[in-house]
Structures are given as C-alpha cells and as structure tokens.
Amino acid sequence: MSAPHSTSLNATRRAAELDALAGGEVVDLLVIGGGVTGAGIALDAAARGLSVALVEARDLAFGTSRWSSKLVHGGLRYLAKGEVRLAHESAVERGILMTRTAPHLSRALPQLFPLHEQISRGGAAFVMTGLRAGDALRRAARTPSSLLPGPRRVSGPEALALAPGLRARGLRGGLLSFDGQLTDDARLVVALARTAAGYGARILTRLRVTTATGDGVEAHDLVADRTVSLRARGVVNAAGVWAGSLVDSVRLRPSLGSHVVVDGAALGIGGTALTVPVPGERSRFVIVLPQRNGLVYIGLTDEPFDGDVPDEPVAPAADVAFLLGVAWSVLSRSVTAADVLGSYAGLRPLLEGTGRSADLSRKHAVLRAPNGVLTVVGGKLTTYRKMAQDAVDAAGLTDRPSLTRNLPLTGAATRAELSTVDAPPRLVASYGTEAPRVAALATVDEDLAETVAGEITAAEVVWAVRHECALDADDVLHRRTRIGLVPAHADAARARVAALVARTLTGLAPAT
Ligand SMILES: Cc1cc2nc3c(=O)[nH]c(=O)nc-3n(C[C@H](O)[C@H](O)[C@H](O)COP(=O)(O)OP(=O)(O)OC[C@H]3O[C@@H](n4cnc5c(N)ncnc54)[C@H](O)[C@@H]3O)c2cc1C
Numbered sequence: 001m002s003a004p005h006s007t008s009l010n011a012t013r014r015a016a017e018l019d020a021l022a023g024g025e026v027v028d029l030l031v032i033g034g035g036v037t038g039a040g041i042a043l044d045a046a047a048r049g050l051s052v053a054l055v056e057a058r059d060l061a062f063g064t065s066r067w068s069s070k071l072v073h074g075g076l077r078y079l080a081k082g083e084v085r086l087a088h089e090s091a092v093e094r095g096i097l098m099t100r101t102a103p104h105l106s107r108a109l110p111q112l113f114p115l116h117e118q119i120s121r122g123g124a125a126f127v128m129t130g131l132r133a134g135d136a137l138r139r140a141a142r143t144p145s146s147l148l149p150g151p152r153r154v155s156g157p158e159a160l161a162l163a164p165g166l167r168a169r170g171l172r173g174g175l176l177s178f179d180g181q182l183t184d185d186a187r188l189v190v191a192l193a194r195t196a197a198g199y200g201a202r203i204l205t206r207l208r209v210t211t212a213t214g215d216g217v218e219a220h221d222l223v224a225d226r227t228v229s230l231r232a233r234g235v236v237n238a239a240g241v242w243a244g245s246l247v248d249s250v251r252l253r254p255s256l257g258s259h260v261v262v263d264g265a266a267l268g269i270g271g272t273a274l275t276v277p278v279p280g281e282r283s284r285f286v287i288v289l290p291q292r293n294g295l296v297y298i299g300l301t302d303e304p305f306d307g308d309v310p311d312e313p314v315a316p317a318a319d320v321a322f323l324l325g326v327a328w329s330v331l332s333r334s335v336t337a338a339d340v341l342g343s344y345a346g347l348r349p350l351l352e353g354t355g356r357s358a359d360l361s362r363k364h365a366v367l368r369a370p371n372g373v374l375t376v377v378g379g380k381l382t383t384y385r386k387m388a389q390d391a392v393d394a395a396g397l398t399d400r401p402s403l404t405r406n407l408p409l410t411g412a413a414t415r416a417e418l419s420t421v422d423a424p425p426r427l428v429a430s431y432g433t434e435a436p437r438v439a440a441l442a443t444v445d446e447d448l449a450e451t452v453a454g455e456i457t458a459a460e461v462v463w464a465v466r467h468e469c470a471l472d473a474d475d476v477l478h479r480r481t482r483i484g485l486v487p488a489h490a491d492a493a494r495a496r497v498a499a500l501v502a503r504t505l506t507g508l509a510p511a512t
Helices: 011-022 036-047 076-080 084-101 121-140 156-162 185-198 240-245 317-328 381-395 425-444 458-467 473-480 487-507
Strands: 026-032 052-055 106-115 152-155 173-182 202-204 207-213 216-221 226-237 255-263 273-277 285-290 295-299 342-348 364-368 374-378 451-453
Touching: 011 202, 011 226, 026 036, 026 216, 036 052, 036 185, 036 381, 052 185, 052 226, 076 084, 076 121, 084 106, 084 121, 084 173, 084 381, 106 121, 106 156, 121 173, 152 156, 156 173, 173 185, 185 202, 185 381, 185 473, 207 226, 226 381, 240 342, 240 374, 255 317, 273 317, 285 317, 295 317, 317 342, 364 381, 374 381, 425 458, 451 458, 451 487, 458 473, 458 487, 473 487
Parallel strands: 026 052, 026 226, 052 202, 106 273, 226 374
Antiparallel strands: 106 173, 152 173, 207 216, 216 226, 255 295, 255 342, 273 285, 285 295, 364 374
16 A cells, blocks of 8 residues: 655645645544644544644644653553553554554664662562563564563673663662664654655644634644634544643643753663662652663653643753662762753643542543544553544544554665665664665765764755755754754754755745
8 A cells, every 4th residue: 555645745735735725625634733643643544545634833743742752662561550451552552663664763672670789689570570561461462572572680790781881889680671662753753744644634834723623723824924714524633732722621631751861971871771760669760761872861750740831841950850860879970960961851641630640541532522623632652553543433534444553654664674775774763765865865965964963964954844844943953853852962053954944945846
C-alpha cells in the first residue's frame, strides 16, 4: 500500500491547502492538535480513505510530545500497579513501532540497575522479578528477543564496562535489561504527519482553533493574520493538555515532568542508560538516558501542576537539584549545576482522578461532548497508534478498519534494509531511507555540508524547510532538530539557521 500523494510538507503546500479549505471545501475529519496523538489520528483516518485536515496552533510537536523521555515503554510500570491490560497494550504498541512502523526512529536501549551497597539482596531480587515480568510482556507481545534481549545480572566489572562513570566503591554488579528508545519524539510526530500527508491529509500549522463544534472550527491563521472557518463531518480535539480550553466538559489534571541535559562524556555515561532508585523510596526511580549525540537526559519528575497551562513549561530549580542529586548517588564524580547544559519540562495530559499524579492512570479516553466534538486525552507517546485507532473508530465516519498496525512511516524500512542505506548512521537514525537524499543536498551545494551545530548540517535545515513543514528558525532549532535543548548551542546556531531558512523559503515554488 503506497501513499498516493507527496509526503513533502512546506509553506507553499500549507498555503494552497488552507486556501482550499477556507474556500468552503468540507473534509470528513478535522483534527485539532499536531502532537503525536493528533498526527496519529490524521494518519489513521487518511489511511482509511477519509479526507482529513489537521490544524495545529503553532508547529508540529510544539506541545508535550517534544518534552518526553523519548522512550517506547514496554509497560512494566503499569504492571507494577496491577494495570495488566494497559501494560500489555504498551508492550504491543512498542513492538509495532520498533519492528514495523518506525524501526528507523527507534532502537533497543540497554538499561542498567546498579547494585550498590544500599540495595539489599531482597531489593535486587524484587527488581529482577519486575524485569522478568516485563520480559514476559515482551514475549506476550511477540517482540523478538533478538531486538529486546531478556534481563540478566552482570558482574561489577561488567557494570563498570557498561557505565564507566559508576561509583566503583560498593558496586557488586547490576541488573541489565532493554527497552525501546526513540531517536527523538518530535521527529516521530513529523514522520507521522508526513505519512498522513502522503494519504492526502492536509497538515496546517500556525492555525489556532478558537471555537470547535461537531461540524467545524473557527481558527486564527497566524501567518496571514486572518480568521478562517473550516467545515468537517467530524471534529476530534487532540489538543493535549490544552484540550479543556476547547471543550468545557473535559477535565484534566496536568502533571509536570522535568529533565536535565548534561554531557555524557563528562560523567562517564556511555551507551547504557541507568535506572537509579530514589534513596528512601521503594518504587521511584530517576533515569539517566544517553542519546546518540553524546548528550544525556536525566529525568523524571511527576508533580501535579496547577494554574494556567503555559506554552512552554520550565523545569523548576528544585526538580533540577533533585535529579542531579539522585544521579550523583550512583556516580563516581559529583554532578553539579555546572554540568547542566539545559533542562526541559512537559505537562502530561492526564485525566482528572484522585490520588498522587504519579499514581494517576495513563489510560486514554475518547469523550464525546454534547456539541459532537470528540476529545482524545490521556495515554502516552508509546500508545499513540491505539489512541488514534480508537478515536477514528469512535468518530464513526467509516466502516473500514484501521490499517496503521502494518503501515510503515515515511523513511521506515526493516532493520536489515536500514543497515544497507548508503548514508551516515546518524542520518539514517533521523531520516531512515530518506537519509541519502538529505546527504545528497550537500553534494549539490557544498555550503550545505557545513555544520550549524554539533553534527547537524545546513543540508538538514534546508530539508526541514522543503519537506518537513519548518516555517522558521525556531521550528528547525527546537523541533526538526533538538539543537535548542542546549540553549548555548541554539544561540550560536540561530543566525545561520535563520538565513538558511529564509533562503530556502524564497526558493520554494510559488503556490499555484
Ligand atoms: C516529562 C514527560 C515525559 C514523558 N515521557 C514519555 C515517554 O518516555 N514515553 C511515552 O510513551 N510517553 C511519555 N510521556 C507522555 C507523552 O509525551 C504524552 O502523552 C504525549 O506526548 C501527548 O501527546 P498529545 O499529542 O496528546 O499532546 P501534545 O503533544 O501536547 O499536542 C497537543 C497539540 O495541540 C496544539 N494545540 C493546543 N491548543 C490548540 C488550539 N487551540 N488549536 C490548534 N492546536 C492546538 C498544541 O500546540 C500541541 O502541539 C511523557 C510526558 C511527559 C510530560
């Protein structure tokens, strides 16, 4: 099943498609929100043959979907809370994403639970039992152990070989397990939106919905500074933590999660993640997550958030200090504020319930408001596909079943095929089978081979504008690439990226 339309998204296509819809064309389904949930819904619906428009107030992955831990979870933590169905769903969706829909954007991440003196033998046995249960979920989901090997105990020297920065004193070994990790969460969203565009979905960023009803929306076009009315047979609100501002009856209880960004080499963190128990607590952990570019994200907090939902949440200083302190408890050198290259925070769109926010269920729900608008909330990045399938089923616009379980995203291929793609592995991990086309830009124009930050080249900036719907420098710095996670890197790259974006926008073919 190949996509009949182009998967390239850019300013020219946006302008032409928005004009057609503002001119009165009625689509089957209008999706509000360009996070992982909305982009997943647009793809599910478009692949079933529905005409679809997705409207996003700012940019693809502007909201929570770029602030995650970038893990494709196997559901272990839900199992620990007795939520067996949720745990199984998570493991199944992890397997689908890693083996079929997005192998290019995901990899197996080794995770080490270090066994220092404060972990008793009983405590270690308890954790190992949990890891084995997680592996049973993997088997039940039919994800091969060649992709995600089962857990095993490693010796002290082996633990140190995996994570040289670990404190050697008191280290008697570790528990090694594997879970899924994304190259980047925002890139998953962009791949979803582009795949949906390949099935004809209109992806319209910079379009803020002000009013939503069951048969359309009023929206403000931030590019042309005008109000547009878009009509549809069905409307789905996938505005994440902002969903309640569009549909009064939706009650959310946002929870704030923070991460700190540090340099892996400075702390002796290689390619293995660390799961660090929070001292004095039984089932609470901090995770130290190495990225392919040498940065390490240390997360994760989970605190109730009250008040107005900000556009871009900020990691509180207390969260940063807490995360550094817990990470330090297992490392040989202290981690201080001087090590912090950046930090980020996101708000989980959790359904209102009772109890601590860390205990609120990550189940998703599809709710129909009296005016006919469907809202999809809760859930998590890993289960976006199932959320999307449930939302399109609930919209009741087609009898065709969902096809996304076996639908590779733009750039996807089997791992064997990806290993033969003729491009640097870093590019393959971001662009999959399209990596040679990105690399080729630099052979046509050698200026584009220059880097703008770290290993990111000018060619990637041009690609983002031509094919990935980047409309300005911020889209490139903060969402198509993640240069912006280290503010000093973004500051240094901004002028060059802005000039490249302006030049590329000028060179796009005019709308016809
Ligand atoms: C700190 C943290 C770590 C996490 N880690 C993981 C993880 O490792 N793995 C995992 O599976 N899950 C994780 N999650 C959960 C996951 O990130 C979220 O469940 C998911 O990203 C929510 O996506 P969404 O599309 O529903 O919301 P969002 O990504 O917030 O998308 C909503 C979109 O709607 C747009 N919007 C809002 N109002 C309007 C309007 N009026 N008009 C048009 N558009 C509008 C916003 O701009 C936004 O882009 C984490 C969450 C947090 C907070």
